[in-house]
Amino acid sequence: xxxxxxxxxxxxxxxxxxxxxxxxxxxxxxxxxxxxxxxxxxxxxxxxxxxxxxxxxxxxxxxxxxxxxxxxxxxxxxxxxxxxxxxxxxxxxxxxxxxxxxxxxxxxxxxxxxxxxxxxxxxxxxxxxxxxxxxxxxxxxx
Numbered sequence: 001x002x003x004x005x006x007x008x009x010x011x012x013x014x015x016x017x018x019x020x021x022x023x024x025x026x027x028x029x030x031x032x033x034x035x036x037x038x039x040x041x042x043x044x045x046x047x048x049x050x051x052x053x054x055x056x057x058x059x060x061x062x063x064x065x066x067x068x069x070x071x072x073x074x075x076x077x078x079x080x081x082x083x084x085x086x087x088x089x090x091x092x093x094x095x096x097x098x099x100x101x102x103x104x105x106x107x108x109x110x111x112x113x114x115x116x117x118x119x120x121x122x123x124x125x126x127x128x129x130x131x132x133x134x135x136x137x138x139x140x141x142x
Contacts, residue, residue, distance in 0.1 A: 035096040055088025
């Protein structure tokens, strides 16, 4: 059983997948940093705040504790169990997704350009025509 497992793990596809997952996780952190530290502050500045991910609406003001009555701290209100609509975090994640999708698109496009294009075969004659030609050629020889 151990030998079978070892053979399974050492297959090329499994190793390629493992490498892709590790690189993908690192790439995800880079894109998250790009989104959180560069892009979203710029978008936040345009919309009047520096931390766009903390934009939210309180859905039920009655559930806000007295200590957090006028708080704009999304994390503290969320931790206190206040029902919130955190649209800023959603927008941040949506931008993050679009960036990742666009970068993957660019990578696939570059790989497709670098990969050799398969040779296109000229449309050949149907098999019955080829067979008839071979029969004709054999008859001519005799």
